[in-house]
Amino acid sequence: MTFEEKDIIYPPLHPGTDRTFIRFYDGELDLNSIFYAGEKDSLPQRIFVTDTSVAALPVMHSFIDFFRGEDFSHPKIEAGFTGKRGKDVLLILGAGETFKTIESVLAIVKAALDNNGQRSAVFVGIGGGVITDMTAFAASIFKRGAHCELVPTTLLSMVDAAVGGKTGCDFDSYKNMIGSFFPAQKIHICPSFIESLSEREYRSGMAELVKTALLYEPEFFERIEKNPEALNDRKGALIKEGIRICVNAKAKVVEQDLTEKNIRMQLNLGHTFGHALESMSGLGVVAHGDGVAWGMARAADLSQRLGLCTKEYAKRVKNFLASFGWETEPVHPAMKEKYASDEEIAKVLVNAMKKDKKNSSDRIRFILQENIGETVITEVPEEDILAVLK
Missing domain, CATH: 1.20.1090.10 (Dehydroquinate synthase-like - alpha domain)
Structure with missing residues (x-):
């Protein structure tokens, strides 16, 4: 048996961004001032993702309120909540390692698709390592790569999980078996979050x-x-x-x-x-x-x-x-x-x-x-x- 061979030479795969800007904040974090100060129509759509534990923190209330709509009759937000703020979307997932699944990642992708998300959209993970890993992973696979920003809320995610571009989820009881390398464009670190940790x-x-x-x-x-x-x-x-x-x-x-x-x-x-x-x-x-x-x-x-x-x-x-x-x-x-x-x-x-x-x-x-x-x-x-x- 004989064969002929032809090779194709590719440039290195682009990992979503060529640099990450890490901002350290003093005092209590105000997400509205970070993402909505001087809001302009030219800003890209944001797909915000958090979990029920983080959503329950008092520091999050003013931010989440803008995604509730006009009906405030049910102040408690459960897993699966999806709210809108103009073209932006907020998705709340269940909290903890048991929710670090491909189904949760696909729920993030679906929230973006259901709200006409484009490749220019920015996926913003607000939470611990579970949320930051999954949000960045969803960004990496959405239409073959959107954009990502992270707001780590636990000490673990501040010192490790949110930094460095490792993304993914667990599979079949094994840790982080599915994932990608996809660094965030920005990471917003506010140490005051750790005061609320268990x-x-x-x-x-x-x-x-x-x-x-x-x-x-x-x-x-x-x-x-x-x-x-x-x-x-x-x-x-x-x-x-x-x-x-x-x-x-x-x-x-x-x-x-x-x-x-x-x-x-x-x-x-x-x-x-x-x-x-x-x-x-x-x-x-x-x-x-x-x-x-x-x-x-x-x-x-x-x-x-x-x-x-x-x-x-x-x-x-x-x-x-x-x-x-x-x-x-x-x-x-x-x-x-x-x-x-x-x-x-x-x-x-x-x-x-x-x-x-x-x-x-x-x-x-x-x-x-x-x-x-x-x-x-x-x-x-x-x-x-x-x-x-x-």
Whole structure:
């Protein structure tokens, strides 16, 4: 058999925008002043997306009221609400990881289509990582690419999820299996939102902040290690500084490696273990940050087992994580409630890790550390992984 070959050379795929403008706000965020100050007819249509938890916040009321229409007889807004403000649209989805589905993404697309959305439309996600991920994903697939802006409302989405262009949703109980790289044109960060977070949500974001400190900011890690209680002051200068440090660190990485071919993989410290835990305990049972914190403890033990770090360093990391109340033992309590033995739990988690989209071979790729700021990307045999899970 013979054949002739013809190649087609393409330019790099455009990811929606060639730059992201990140704005840090002081004081309470006023969405009307951001999106409707000096409103002009020439502005593109906006498809605003949020969830029931964010919509219930007092700071959101004045913004949402303009989308209610003239009938104010039902002040409570449920999931599925769609309102209009001129040509703009507001869609409210259910809150939480269980709603991070392809059906929710398609609901965003449908809201845009039902309201004559064009490729010039701007999809604006107002919420935590679930909302920002799905809204940006919907923008990336709507008519092969619209535009996107994000307003992160949780600590997790401010320091990580909204920055860097990763979009997507869960599928078939696995985390973020469907998605795209599609950076937002603008990200509006207002730290005052974190004052309204539950303790669970706040701790979840704190884990990503700690992760960034371990990866890139030894001096900042040492400061919070000496005084971890300071991070509990949600109005304090330290948490605001931490948000900026995380955004700047991630921005620097993403500028060099948007599509995670090399150094961006470092940002997955704790995530291979953590995502497996989230998936196999049941999505939403373990908060993302709690999973990542547990994953960082497992990564520390794995680093020690492979001779990459000292026993003292692994202990230092685990002691710090434990000081915030995160689980650091090999077997997470959420898994004990579902499986019969530690051996079964370990095997279930490893099988979930094999499905991780970051792997490229039969071995499982991990982000491990030799010390603070000294990070290694390596593939690890299954027997070593099992050893730190039981």
